[in-house]
Amino acid sequence: MLAQSWDLLVQRWDFFWGLLLEHMEICLVAVLIAIVFGGIAGILISEYQKAAKPTLAVVNFLYTIPSISMLGFLIPFSGVGDATAIITLTVYALLPMVRSTYTGMTNVDPAIMEAARGMGGTRMQTLVRVQLPLALPVIMSGIRNMVTMTIALGGIASFIGAGGLGVAIYRGITTNNAAMTVAGSLLIAVLALVVDAILGFVEKRMRARGAKSHRTNRRLAIGAAAACAAVALGATVPGALAGTGGIIHVATKPMTEQYVMGEALKMLIEHDTNLKVELTEGVGGGTSNIEPAMESGQFDLYPEYTGTGWAMVLKNEGTYSEGEFDQLQAGYQELGMSWVGMYGFGNTYGMAVRKDVAEKYNLKTYSDLARVADHLTLGAEADFFEREDGYDALCNTYGMSFGNTMQMDIGLKYDALAQGSVDAIVIFTTDGKLSTADATVLTDDKGFFPSYQCGNVVRDQVLQQHTELRGVLEKLQGTISEQDMARMNYEVEEEGKDPKTVAEEFLRSKGLI
Amino acid sequence: MSTTTTNDVAIEYRDICKAYGEKSVLEHLNLRIPRGEFITMIGSSGSGKTTALKMVNRLIEPTSGTVLVDGHDVRETDPIRLRRNIGYAIQGSVLFPHMTVEENISYVPNLLNKHDHERTRKAVRTWMDIVGLPCDLLERYPSELSGGQQQRVGIARALAASPDILLMDEPFGAVDEITRGQLQVEISRIHRETGITVMFVTHDIGEALRLGTHVLVLDEGKVQQYGASEEILARPATAFVEQLVSRQRHACDLPEDQLCACTHSGAARARAALAAM
Numbered sequence: 001m002l003a004q005s006w007d008l009l010v011q012r013w014d015f016f017w018g019l020l021l022e023h024m025e026i027c028l029v030a031v032l033i034a035i036v037f038g039g040i041a042g043i044l045i046s047e048y049q050k051a052a053k054p055t056l057a058v059v060n061f062l063y064t065i066p067s068i069s070m071l072g073f074l075i076p077f078s079g080v081g082d083a084t085a086i087i088t089l090t091v092y093a094l095l096p097m098v099r100s101t102y103t104g105m106t107n108v109d110p111a112i113m114e115a116a117r118g119m120g121g122t123r124m125q126t127l128v129r130v131q132l133p134l135a136l137p138v139i140m141s142g143i144r145n146m147v148t149m150t151i152a153l154g155g156i157a158s159f160i161g162a163g164g165l166g167v168a169i170y171r172g173i174t175t176n177n178a179a180m181t182v183a184g185s186l187l188i189a190v191l192a193l194v195v196d197a198i199l200g201f202v203e204k205r206m207r208a209r210g211a212k213s214h215r216t217n218r219r220l221a222i223g224a225a226a227a228c229a230a231v232a233l234g235a236t237v238p239g240a241l242a243g244t245g246g247i248i249h250v251a252t253k254p255m256t257e258q259y260v261m262g263e264a265l266k267m268l269i270e271h272d273t274n275l276k277v278e279l280t281e282g283v284g285g286g287t288s289n290i291e292p293a294m295e296s297g298q299f300d301l302y303p304e305y306t307g308t309g310w311a312m313v314l315k316n317e318g319t320y321s322e323g324e325f326d327q328l329q330a331g332y333q334e335l336g337m338s339w340v341g342m343y344g345f346g347n348t349y350g351m352a353v354r355k356d357v358a359e360k361y362n363l364k365t366y367s368d369l370a371r372v373a374d375h376l377t378l379g380a381e382a383d384f385f386e387r388e389d390g391y392d393a394l395c396n397t398y399g400m401s402f403g404n405t406m407q408m409d410i411g412l413k414y415d416a417l418a419q420g421s422v423d424a425i426v427i428f429t430t431d432g433k434l435s436t437a438d439a440t441v442l443t444d445d446k447g448f449f450p451s452y453q454c455g456n457v458v459r460d461q462v463l464q465q466h467t468e469l470r471g472v473l474e475k476l477q478g479t480i481s482e483q484d485m486a487r488m489n490y491e492v493e494e495e496g497k498d499p500k501t502v503a504e505e506f507l508r509s510k511g512l513i
Numbered sequence: 514m515s516t517t518t519t520n521d522v523a524i525e526y527r528d529i530c531k532a533y534g535e536k537s538v539l540e541h542l543n544l545r546i547p548r549g550e551f552i553t554m555i556g557s558s559g560s561g562k563t564t565a566l567k568m569v570n571r572l573i574e575p576t577s578g579t580v581l582v583d584g585h586d587v588r589e590t591d592p593i594r595l596r597r598n599i600g601y602a603i604q605g606s607v608l609f610p611h612m613t614v615e616e617n618i619s620y621v622p623n624l625l626n627k628h629d630h631e632r633t634r635k636a637v638r639t640w641m642d643i644v645g646l647p648c649d650l651l652e653r654y655p656s657e658l659s660g661g662q663q664q665r666v667g668i669a670r671a672l673a674a675s676p677d678i679l680l681m682d683e684p685f686g687a688v689d690e691i692t693r694g695q696l697q698v699e700i701s702r703i704h705r706e707t708g709i710t711v712m713f714v715t716h717d718i719g720e721a722l723r724l725g726t727h728v729l730v731l732d733e734g735k736v737q738q739y740g741a742s743e744e745i746l747a748r749p750a751t752a753f754v755e756q757l758v759s760r761q762r763h764a765c766d767l768p769e770d771q772l773c774a775c776t777h778s779g780a781a782r783a784r785a786a787l788a789a790m
Contacts, residue, residue: 115607118572118680119621119670120596129620133611 004179005186012498015168020187022163024231027154030086031147034093039139041094042101043127052102063095067153071160072285080283080293085157085164092153093146100142104135140206144199151192155184159284161251161293165191170282174254176493246466247276251290251302254282256489256499257347257430261303263503264476265456271513272472287312294337300462305347305452306339319389320450338463341473342455345482346429349384349449351442353424354417358440365445369424370398377404379413379422397448414439429482432489454480479510522584523548523678523710524569529578531564531734538564540734542578551704551711553725555718555757560731562714566680569712570596582678597625600671600679600709604686607667608655614666615651621674640669643706645699661692668700672709681713685720697724718757722746730754
């Protein structure tokens, strides 16, 4: 596993290096804000002791909010992306900063403070020349803890579409690429350790006394500041120079096929037009976070599924079928968005049986299956047996009754089917493993499962601004079948291919680029 | 005591009372300290001597009464300006541990004038000389100094801005007997040479009598006696003072060669005890 991760790191160093820079940027901004505001708050509450308890109570409270909920709370206010990530990291960094500053300031020997006062220093002079320098070792160790924590916590930023090494971790999780998850985690750990070591060195230098070490410290500080400035410049200038043409902000959900589609969209749009695409991949929470960001204009375009749009965005009741597409399109029009370029595949629940079973009983539809279900064993994940529109509803609709049912993890279903421990399984129609499984997918002849056809949701404003975009997206109409998508998912999840490579091969095979 | 103030009075306490809640720590203190005096204040702990001292630079405010410095009510003086004109040295190592000796001594001059570094630099060296420290200690940090050296730096720091008044709160409390003797000699000499008004709190009666031109004896917030050292020794005003100075009253300070001529001396009594064995 480590060897795989290492290979991945070496092969795709550009990708990881970009994420590492982003990670450092996000954490650095959060840490700097926390140092300034946390430091000021810590100093103020040490001066005005009455405010200390309530202030510490508030930052303590903020600290106890689980980071996932914090991100959730903030998305309506600051949207998805770096801003929310930085705010969240800053909020968590505040507690250690405020507390260590407060502790450091209040633990300065009162006799020394009285001496400073008695010698006629103003409050400010005493603070700056005596109290703060003496509190600095405590504050510094607080900063050290806080920075390490921020770097580790920064991994979560990708869940809301911000950059950083969390992108690698999350992508690894959603595309069944453990090596990538490990590589991302390792880099976070290494970054945290390196930064901690640097801060440890800074701490040591600050304790060093004598004129000579002061001179060395000054030189080191200037060197470090220059290095920081160079990194900051390197990180911002290319971005600033790139922003000439129009930029299309494309988002994708944390699903393997969406990573592939995102890369395909980027390649195709940049190939056919002068537009630049900024891709935010694997936004945590999917529709519930991407859709509000579309409404606020943070994202311009993302691949969505009709059934999801029908139920989650338009909040319609009842099972969606493609006959209602016009109503769906009209509903989106009111939101200022359109469906453009339906890919041609649906990602929905389906039922598959082992080929020999299909042949033995001559099974083609769910109704066929219902006839013989009492001889068969069904495998599905726990969720399917729980949900309202799951197992019980299916059985009612078709009058099915399986001889036996087995609850199992998604990843194991196909193995269980091949081994014969189950005869039928509940699948997603684009499951990567489906493309190689010895299985027959049956037809939902009564339309029990809602339809989840995939297509692009685009903001109308963007379509008007960049008229060339509609044509590009329409090129994708009907280009991907369920088998195609399942095979591409298989290539990413099981063969470990890069989504970008898979997307490129797909576009070439269709002659689109 | 007269209520008029003349130019010769550096510090005056007018009917000072101080209480913390129910507990009274100073009761009706009236005292005038002429310019150039070396006042030692003695009493057991809790007698109010430190409280009285800190009222001069307004670290403590009286409950009632008035403190005048140079004839001005301290309550009407800006505390920052007041303090910068009053040297302040306290017990133990309260040098700033993050500053070198030089930075410590120039702390107050730097608060006063931020630009004339050369003058400050010279003043620091002069004061190092006066308190008897070699200049090669200037770059050291307090933790690298002996207790006696730290106290000398503390005195130099208190005097560095050439104040008119020097407040010292048990400044030699934390150093050994021999060093304390040396420091006492030094502070007497500095007082003589600069003509500064000194208020010196101590709980060592020997030190109080040796250093003070006048001695103030306090007990439980009340003045027991105020007078020249000789007066305290010759005519203790209360039982408390008598007990306090009894050892000094009984000491005879004979020269070494006559020590055994007086049979009451410690040396003679010890010799007699040895002979009887």
